[in-house]
Amino acid sequence: MGHxxxxxxxxxxxxxKNRVNIPSRYRKTMNEENVCEVVISKGFDSNHIDVYPLPKWIVLRDKITASMQLVNRVHRNFIRQFTQNASHCTLDSQGRIMLTPKLMEMAGIKTNGNAVIIGMIDFMEIWDPEELKKHEENTPLTDSDFEKLEQLPLI
Amino acid sequence: MGHxxxxxxxxxxxxxKNRVNIPSRYRKTMNEENVCEVVISKGFDSNHIDVYPLPKWIVLRDKITASMQLVNRVHRNFIRQFTQNASHCTLDSQGRIMLTPKLMEMAGIKTNGNAVIIGMIDFMEIWDPEELKKHEENTPLTDSDFEKLEQLPLI
DNA sequence: TATAATTACCCATAATTACCCACAAATATG
DNA sequence: CATATTTGTGGGTAATTATGGGTAATTATA
Known part of the structure; x- marks a missing residue:
């Protein structure tokens, strides 16, 4: 499986009908791997929706279940938040998915409104434009962030 | 893969149509390695556009994603900012790429205007002529910059 | 079980993009 | 120096993409 x-x-x-288009370039990638199903979820932040192509979701799910312990309350809470709002969607013949009211409300996305899709290499995020703007203004990467990154054997 | x-x-x-030509000499190099796709991006400065031939982009991307963890908020923010303004372009049969409105605005490049392409060994930069002139006037390399560079095992 | 609500599937269309051809300017070639 | 080739630039058209809406099938609800 290629990246x-x-x-x-x-x-x-x-x-x-609460449908959003998925960028056609992403669809092509998924088609090549015969993926027409994604999982949308609350993910780790609470201000946008995560979209995982099914294979990616399965990897994530298995990693989480493998390393979580049910006797640990924090782990239980994490699993609950992670799966509670996750739902499977099939792309329609136009390449769209239908969002759930609950995830939309959580992300501030409105029927007949707009949404921004951001590529995150192997999954996507769906943002309300206003929320995204707010987020960008509140949490810009600082010089010290970049300094930390410089210490990684990266570039 | 040669340099x-x-x-x-x-x-x-x-x-x-917001198309720019890619220097034919660069195209020849890419052709020899069967590369007809590049990724244009905001890169690390905000006053010009970076252009990475696909293989170079993949190396960069993998270095970054390899050391990032999705459960880490700062890492997520970094990946987002890194990919958000990156978009894949295929060279057309004339050897041109189409720039995105967002990157153009960020770099001060205008429809029906001009652009300067600068070679950076294994990637390129696209500048608005005015911005480039400003940059050259304002930020020449100082002696202390060179001193810092001396500390790297570079030259 | 009957009815209402929701969803899946289909068709239509405007806007955008990819693909192609044409030509002038610049460069290389004999 | 004359001619051929490559390079940069412009624009037309077919194909793709984004978006809206109708209707049958499915699901939920009384």
Whole structure:
């Protein structure tokens, strides 16, 4: 299985049926691996929606269940938050998915509104444009962040 | 895979469809390695566009993703900012790529205007001519910059 | 079980992009 | 120096993409 390479930022509309388009380039990648199902979820932040192609979701799910202990309360809470709002979606013939009201409310995404899709290499994020702007203003990467990164054997 | 050797400075026009030419010498190099796809990105500065031939991008991407953990909020923010403004382009049969409005705005590059392409050994930069001039006037390398460079096992 | 609500599937269309051809300017070649 | 080739630039058209909406099938609800 080759790496996905979801990059970029895309603006789409949410229609009256709460459908969003998935960028056609991402669809092509998924098609090549015969993936037409994704899992949308609350993910680790609470201000946007995560979209995992099914194979990626399965890897994530298995990693989590393998390393979590049910006797640990924090672990239980984490699993609950991670799966509670996760739902499977099939792309329609136009390449769209339907969002759930609960995830939309959590992310501030509105029916007949707009949404921004951001590529995160092997999964995607769906943001309300306003929330994204707010997030960018509040948490810019600082020079000290970059200094820390310089210490990694990266570039 | 041999090293690329992108050098020099080239002046091109931006047409009404936001297309820029890629220097034919660079194209030849990429052709020899069967590369017809590049990733354009905001890179680490915000006043010009970076252009990575696909193989170079993949190396960069893998270095970054390998050391990142999704449960880490700072890491997520970094990946987001890194990929958000990165987009894949295929060279057309004339050897041009189409720039995105967002990257153009960020770099001050205008439709029907001009752009300067600078070779950076194994990637390229696209500058607005005015921005480039400003940058050259404002930030020449100082002696203390060179002293810092001396500490790296570089040259 | 009957009815209402929801969802899956299909068709239509405007906007955008990819692909192609044309030509002028610049460069290389004999 | 004349001619051929490559390179940069512009634009038309077919194909793709994004988006909206209708209707049958499915699911939920009384």
């Amino acid at each position: 996905s390479d979801f990059t970029g930022e895309f603006n789409y509309s949410i229609d009256s | 690329s050797d992108f050098t020099g400075e080239f002046n091109y026009s931006i047409d009404s």
